[in-house]
Structures are given as C-alpha cells and as structure tokens.
Amino acid sequence: MMVADHGPIGRYLETLGAWMLGILWMLPLLYALWSAFHPAAYATNFDPLAPLTLANFKAAWQAAPFTRYLINTVLLVTLILAAQFVLCTLAAFAFARLVFPGRDLLFAVVLLQLMVMPDVLLVGNYRTVVQLHLADTILAIALPYLGSAFGIFLLRQTFLTIPQPLDDAARLEGCGLLARLWRVYVPLAKPTYIAYGLVSVSYHWNNFLWPLVITNSVTTRPLTVGLAVFATTDQGIDWSIVTAATLMTSAPLLIAFLLFQRQFVQSFMRAGIR
Amino acid sequence: MRRETIHAYLLLLPAIILLVAFTHWPAVATLIDSLYATPHGGRPPPFVGADNYQGLVDDPVFWQALVNNVWYAVATIPTSIVLALLMALAVNHALPGRAMLRMAYFLPTMLPMIAVANIWLFFYTPDYGLFDRIIALFGGGRHNWLGDTSTALPAMIVVAVWKEAGFFMIFYLAALQTMPTDLKEAAALEGSSRLNYFRRVTLPLLMPTTLFVLVNAVINAFRVIDHIIVMTRGGPDNATTLLLFYVYETGFRFWDTATAAAATVVLLTIMALAAAFQFGVLGRRVHYR
Numbered sequence: 001m002m003v004a005d006h007g008p009i010g011r012y013l014e015t016l017g018a019w020m021l022g023i024l025w026m027l028p029l030l031y032a033l034w035s036a037f038h039p040a041a042y043a044t045n046f047d048p049l050a051p052l053t054l055a056n057f058k059a060a061w062q063a064a065p066f067t068r069y070l071i072n073t074v075l076l077v078t079l080i081l082a083a084q085f086v087l088c089t090l091a092a093f094a095f096a097r098l099v100f101p102g103r104d105l106l107f108a109v110v111l112l113q114l115m116v117m118p119d120v121l122l123v124g125n126y127r128t129v130v131q132l133h134l135a136d137t138i139l140a141i142a143l144p145y146l147g148s149a150f151g152i153f154l155l156r157q158t159f160l161t162i163p164q165p166l167d168d169a170a171r172l173e174g175c176g177l178l179a180r181l182w183r184v185y186v187p188l189a190k191p192t193y194i195a196y197g198l199v200s201v202s203y204h205w206n207n208f209l210w211p212l213v214i215t216n217s218v219t220t221r222p223l224t225v226g227l228a229v230f231a232t233t234d235q236g237i238d239w240s241i242v243t244a245a246t247l248m249t250s251a252p253l254l255i256a257f258l259l260f261q262r263q264f265v266q267s268f269m270r271a272g273i274r
Numbered sequence: 275m276r277r278e279t280i281h282a283y284l285l286l287l288p289a290i291i292l293l294v295a296f297t298h299w300p301a302v303a304t305l306i307d308s309l310y311a312t313p314h315g316g317r318p319p320p321f322v323g324a325d326n327y328q329g330l331v332d333d334p335v336f337w338q339a340l341v342n343n344v345w346y347a348v349a350t351i352p353t354s355i356v357l358a359l360l361m362a363l364a365v366n367h368a369l370p371g372r373a374m375l376r377m378a379y380f381l382p383t384m385l386p387m388i389a390v391a392n393i394w395l396f397f398y399t400p401d402y403g404l405f406d407r408i409i410a411l412f413g414g415g416r417h418n419w420l421g422d423t424s425t426a427l428p429a430m431i432v433v434a435v436w437k438e439a440g441f442f443m444i445f446y447l448a449a450l451q452t453m454p455t456d457l458k459e460a461a462a463l464e465g466s467s468r469l470n471y472f473r474r475v476t477l478p479l480l481m482p483t484t485l486f487v488l489v490n491a492v493i494n495a496f497r498v499i500d501h502i503i504v505m506t507r508g509g510p511d512n513a514t515t516l517l518l519f520y521v522y523e524t525g526f527r528f529w530d531t532a533t534a535a536a537a538t539v540v541l542l543t544i545m546a547l548a549a550a551f552q553f554g555v556l557g558r559r560v561h562y563r
Contacts, residue, residue, distance in 0.1 A: 018364035019371070021357075022378040028436070029381060031404055032393045091289035100282040106290065113297045115549045119497050120518060120541055123307070123525045123534045124300025147292030177281055206386035208500040209518075213526055224388045228504055231392055239396050246392040250385050257384045261377065264384075268441070269448040 036244040056244035060230075063241065065218050066248065069226035076138050076211075076222055077204050081197055083146045088196075092155030093181050097167065113149035122213055129214060136216045144210065151196055158192040159185055195267035202264075205253050223249040301542060307535035319532070326536035336537065338512045339520040342427060346516060347495035349431045350438070355487055357439040359480070362446030376447075383441040387500035394433045395420075395505050420506055423513040430514050433501050438494065442487045449483040450476075492548045496541060517541045 035042075036057070042050040060066070094100070095107055118125060125144050126135075134140040162185055170180045186193075208224040215221045221229070227249045231242050257264050308326050313319040330336045365376045382390060397403050398419040406416050419429050453476070461471045499519045502508060508515035508523065515523075518541060525534030 014364065015369045018361075018369060018375060021361070021364070022375045025382065025436070025440070026378045027404070028390075028393045028397055031397065035396070087289040087292065090285040094282040094285040098278055098282040098285070100276075100279040103282070106286065109298070110290070110293060113293055115493070115545060116297060116301055116542060117493065117497060118296050118300075120538065120545070121297065121300040121304065122518075122521060123531055123538055124304045125296055126525075127303070127531075128295065128300065143292070144296035147289045147294075147296070149293065149297075152289060202384060206388075208386065208388045209503070209522070212503070213522070224386050224500075227386075227392070228388055231504070239399070239402075242392055243396060246389045250389045254381075254384055257381075258377075265376075265380065265444060268444050 032243045032247060035240050036247050038240065040238060040240040056240045057248060060241045060245035060248060064226060064230040064245070066223070066226065066230075066245070068218055069221055069223045069249075070252075072138060072220060072226075073205060073222040073224075076141055077201050079138065080142045080145055080204050081200055083142070084148050084151050084200060085193065085197075087146060088148055088151035088155050089181065089186065091152045092159055093185060095152065095156045096159035110149045110152055113147075114153070118144035119209060122210065125210070126213060135214060136220050138220055140214045141211045141220070141222065145204065148200075151200070154192055154196050155189060158189045162188050191270070194263065195270040198264055198267040202253055202257075304535045304538045304542075307532060308539050310532060312530055312532040322532075326532045329533055330536050330540065333533075335512050335515065336520060339515040339517050339537075340540075342512075342514065343496065343516045346427065346431060346434070347492065349428075350434045350495055351488070351491040353431075354435045354439040354442060354491060355484065357435065358442035358487065359446050361439060361443040362450055365443075366447060366450045379440040379443055381440065382437045383444075385437070387437060387498060388504055390433060390437050391501040391504035394429075394436075394501070398429055398505075421510055423511050426506055426510060426513045430501060430506070433505075434495075434498070437501075438491065442491070445483050445487055446480065449480055453479060489549070493545065496545055517544075 037052050037054070038050050039053055039055070091110070095103065095110075121144075129135050129140045129143065132140075134143070166184050166188075167180055170184050175183060206224060207222075208228070211222050211225045212228065215225055218226075227245055230245055309321060309323060310319040311322050311325075361379045365372050365379070369375070385393075398405055400406055400416045400418045400421075403419075405419060406414075409415075409417065417425070419425050457475055458471065461475060466474070496517060499516055499522065502514055502516055502519045503522070506514040508519050517537065521534050521537045521541065524530045524537065
C-alpha cells in the first residue's frame with residue numbers, strides 16, 4: 001500500500017523495501033551483540049569464525065556493582081507500580097462513579113500532567129525532595145511518578161465501561177464502596193492493569209534523567225544511572241565490555257518483551273488509544 | 275457534606291496530593307523562583323524581577339540551545355512519524371517474515387535511551403564505528419561524527435528517530451487494524467487506485483492517530499536528553515545543547531538555580547503553546563469518529 005500499484009513487481013519492491021528498513025533498524029543491535037559476545041580483538045572485525053565468549057559479560061559484571069543496581073531498579077519499579085495501582089484505582093473510581101462538587105475541575109487538574117510531565121521539572125522537584133530530606137533515596141526517585149495522571153485516566157475510562165447494574169447488585173448484597181471496587185471493578189479491569197503495568201515498568205526501568213539528578217550513591221542508583229557512570233568513568237574505550245554491560249542492563253526487559261511480545265504490543269496499543 | 279462527597283475526596287486525596295506536589299507545585303514554584311536571585315547561604319534571595327530572563331536573552335548558549343532544539347524537533351518529528359506510518363503499512367499486510375519485521379521495528383523502543391546512546395556511540399566511533407567502516411568501503415576517510423559541529427546534531431536526530439519510530443508504528447498499526455474494510459471494497463468497485471485510496475481514505479481516517487502521535491513526538495523532542503548527556507554532553511561547542519540539557523547544566527552543574535528556573539519556564543511555555551496549537555488549530559481539522 002506504499003508506492004507501487006497492484007502487480008507482482010510492486011509487491012516484491014514493497015517487501016524488499018520493508019526488509020531493507022528492518023535490517024537497517026536491527027543493525028545497531030546486531031553490532032552490539034557481535035562485539036559483546038566476541039573478544040575485544042574482534043569487536044570491529046567481522047570474521048565469521050571469531051571465537052564466541054562470555055568474558056565481556058563477566059568482566060562488566062565484576063567491574064561495577066551491577067547486582068546492587070539491579071536490586072535498586074527492581075525495588076524502584078515495584079514500589080512505583082504498587083503505589084500507582086492503589087492510588088490510581090482509588091482516584092479513577094471516584095472520577096468514574098461518584099458525584100461530587102468540583103469533579104470536572106479536579107479531573108482537568110489531573111489531566112494537566114499529561115502535558116507537563118515531572119521529567120521537565122527537575123529544578124523544582126529537586127528542591128522539594130531535598131527539603132523533605134529524602135535526597136539520594138529510592139523513594140525520592142519514585143515520588144514524582146506515584147500520582148499518575150495517565151494511570152488515573154486509563155482506569156477511569158475502563159471503569160466507565162463497566163455496567164452499572166453489576167455495581168448495583170453488589171451494593172444490594174451489602175457491599176461497601178471499597179468492597180465493590182475490589183470485587184467488581186478491579187477484576188473486570190484486569191487487561192487495563194496489565195497494559196498500564198507493562199507501560200509503567202518499561203518506562204521506569206528505562207528512566208534516566210531524574211534518577212541521575214537525585215541519586216548519588218551505589219545503594220540507590222538504578223541500572224540506567226549505574227550504566228552511565230560505568231560507561232563514562234570506569235572504562236576507557238573497551239567497547240566489548242561497555243556493550244556487554246549495555247546489553248546486560250537491558251536484558252531483563254528485552255527478554256520479557258521477546259517472551260510476551262503480543263501482550264507488550266497490545267498493551268502499548270491499549271494505553272495509546274484514548 | 276454528603277457522604278458520597280466525603281468518600282470521593284478521601285479516595286482522591288492521596289493521588290491528588292502527590293500529583294500537585296510534584297507537578298503543579300514545582301511548575302508554580304519554578305515560575306516564582308525565576309523572579310528571584312539564586313539563594314546563597316541562609317539568607318532569602320532578593321527579588322530581581324525579569325533579570326534572570328534578561329540573563330537568558332544575553333546568553334548566546336541559551337539561544338543556541340533554543341535554535342538547536344527547534345531544528346531537532348523539526349527534523350525528528352516528521353521523520354519519525356512518516357517512518358512509523360510506512361512501517362505500520364508494511365507490517366499491516368501479509369508479507370514474508372512479518373512478525374520478525376515488526377519486532378525489528380519495535381525493539382529499539384524497549385531499550386533504555388541510555389543503552390541506545392552507548393550502542394550508537396560505538397556506531398559513530400571514528401575509524402572503528404560501523405559508519406566509518408561502511409564509508410571506508412567506498413573509499414571515504416575517517417570522520418569524527420560527534421566531534422564535528424556540523425554532524426553532531428544530525429547524529430543525535432538519527433538516534434532519536436531510530437528509538438522513536440517503532441513506538442509510533444504501534445499506534446498506526448492499531449488504527450489500521452480497526453479500519454473498516456467495506457470502504458476498501460467500495461473503492462475497489464469504483465476502480466480507485468491504491469495510492470488514491472490511501473490519500474483519500476486511509477490518511478484522513480488516520481488523522482486522530484497522527485494527532486496523538488504528534489503530541490507525543492513534540493513532548494519527547496523537549497523532554498528526552500538522555501542521549502545528549504551520554505554521547506556529547508551538549509558539545510562540541512554547544513552544537514547539541516538542547517533546552518532541557520541547558521536547564522540540567524545550569525541547574526545541576528553550575529548550581530545557578532535561578533537561571534535554570536527561568537529556562538524551565540521557557541521550556542514549559544513552549545510545551546504549553548505546542549499543546550494549545552495542536553488541540554486548538556489542528557484539532558478542528560481532524561476527522562473524529
């Protein structure tokens with residue numbers, strides 16, 4: 001459907017073009033894979049018989065406290081996800097199903113965050129965190145992202161599609177507000193939670209600038225900041241080890257993506273359709 | 275107060291407090307800070323009015339950051355959107371290795387920008403990098419892609435497009451898959467060519483998606499500077515300094531928080547204007563279902 005009209009030649013050209021773009025797109029990653037799995041001498045020498053090795057990964061893992069960075073990232077991502085799920089669920093339910101004065105105004109206030117993201121407000125947030133005496137903690141990295149307009153919006157849209165009679169039935173059976181939320185709304189919104197969860201985890205696993213600004217020690221740095229510190233200061237130009245470290249830090253997310261490709265893609269789609 | 279009202283406020287309280295404390299309050303505080311001098315010691319900083327903004331106007335580096343960022347946005351946004359659309363069209367119909375191709379396009383999105391930066395840093399290395407090796411095949415000489423003021427910013431643009439296009443492809447793909455097929459049959463009956471069909475039917479139906487992608491692309495062009503920090507640190511000679519990088523440097527390397535606050539206000543204004551333009555002007559011309 002791109003340039004050519006019907007006909008077999010057009011089809012071939014389209015396929016060829018698509019694949020050339022695909023190969024071009026894979027090239028940087030293939031290059032990184034090559035140099036990470038081969039001795040430094042072969043980093044830029046594409047001899048198909050070059051010996052494979054895992055030594056670069058071992059060297060990278062030992063050269064910097066990546067185990068600690070990995071733990072920090074897992075803690076960070078878990079903390080953010082858990083808090084976002086709870087806070088956004090409560091707020092989304094209020095916006096979707098309760099009637100109260102100032103609802104539209106408050107919702108507009110929330111939506112403002114979709115345009116003005118905390119990432120840009122480094123200076124202001126840095127000062128707040130320092131005043132709270134939380135600088136250089138994992139909680140500090142998480143704080144600006146816990147109240148998520150995106151999550152509230154996404155869950156509210158989902159809650160709005162849940163039939164009111166289900167809610168009424170639960171109410172007749174004597175369920176309180178939180179019980180209805182927990183028994184009716186949360187189970188029916190499961191696909192949205194999965195979608196939002198995957199988007200949130202991949203965003204915060206990869207987030208860099210705010211963690212860079214607010215952390216200052218090995219015990220708090222996430223993988224991304226650890227990798228940057230490692231790549232710029234500790235290593236000269238040993239590309240094999242740097243690329244090994246790079247692949248290592250992205251591996252958990254990449255492997256998860258390759259295993260659950262369909263869920264990931266559908267989640268990103270679902271999260272994007274508003 | 276009614277019980278439902280109290281319940282609603284209680285449910286909203288934690289999320290709203292955090293949201294306001296880390297989005298709305300810092301935005302307002304930054305605006306206020308930009309009117310005061312940088313605090314020193316324990317004394318409250320004096321009110322200086324528009325002095326910090328005058329400082330920005332007088333700073334050639336700030337102007338360069340602004341101009342760089344505009345070029346960066348102008349080059350990155352349309353390129354990644356057009357590529358995203360082409361990718362989506364390509365993998366939307368049956369062709370050999372479709373699943374593999376879709377993965378190839380999408381994979382860069384899953385990588386942290388910081389990892390992308392490291393990989394491309396290697397790519398751009400003089401002599402050893404793949405770029406120079408390919409050029410050497412054609413008899414070209416070594417080139418310091420990131421060290422040359424004329425190629426450093428384009429090099430950053432290429433990285434951004436590579437990282438972003440696959441992400442936007444997903445949204446086009448979602449839109450293409452929900453497109454009604456009866457339109458296509460009707461067009462085929464009328465003997466409409468594929469190119470004509472694409473221009474008259476597909477493209478207009480994709481407008482809401484394009485608007486959504488556009489908003490995201492604009493935000494990203496001003497929000498993401500991870501690759502700048504790792505690959506060039508704004509250099510050479512400020513050739514790759516973007517606005518947020520300018521904020522980062524003045525705020526956290528020179529600790530000139532007043533100037534950083536003023537620059538943040540400029541950044542926020544640009545993003546607000548972009549949002550207003552997109553929803554106001556473009557929004558009216560978009561076809562909504």
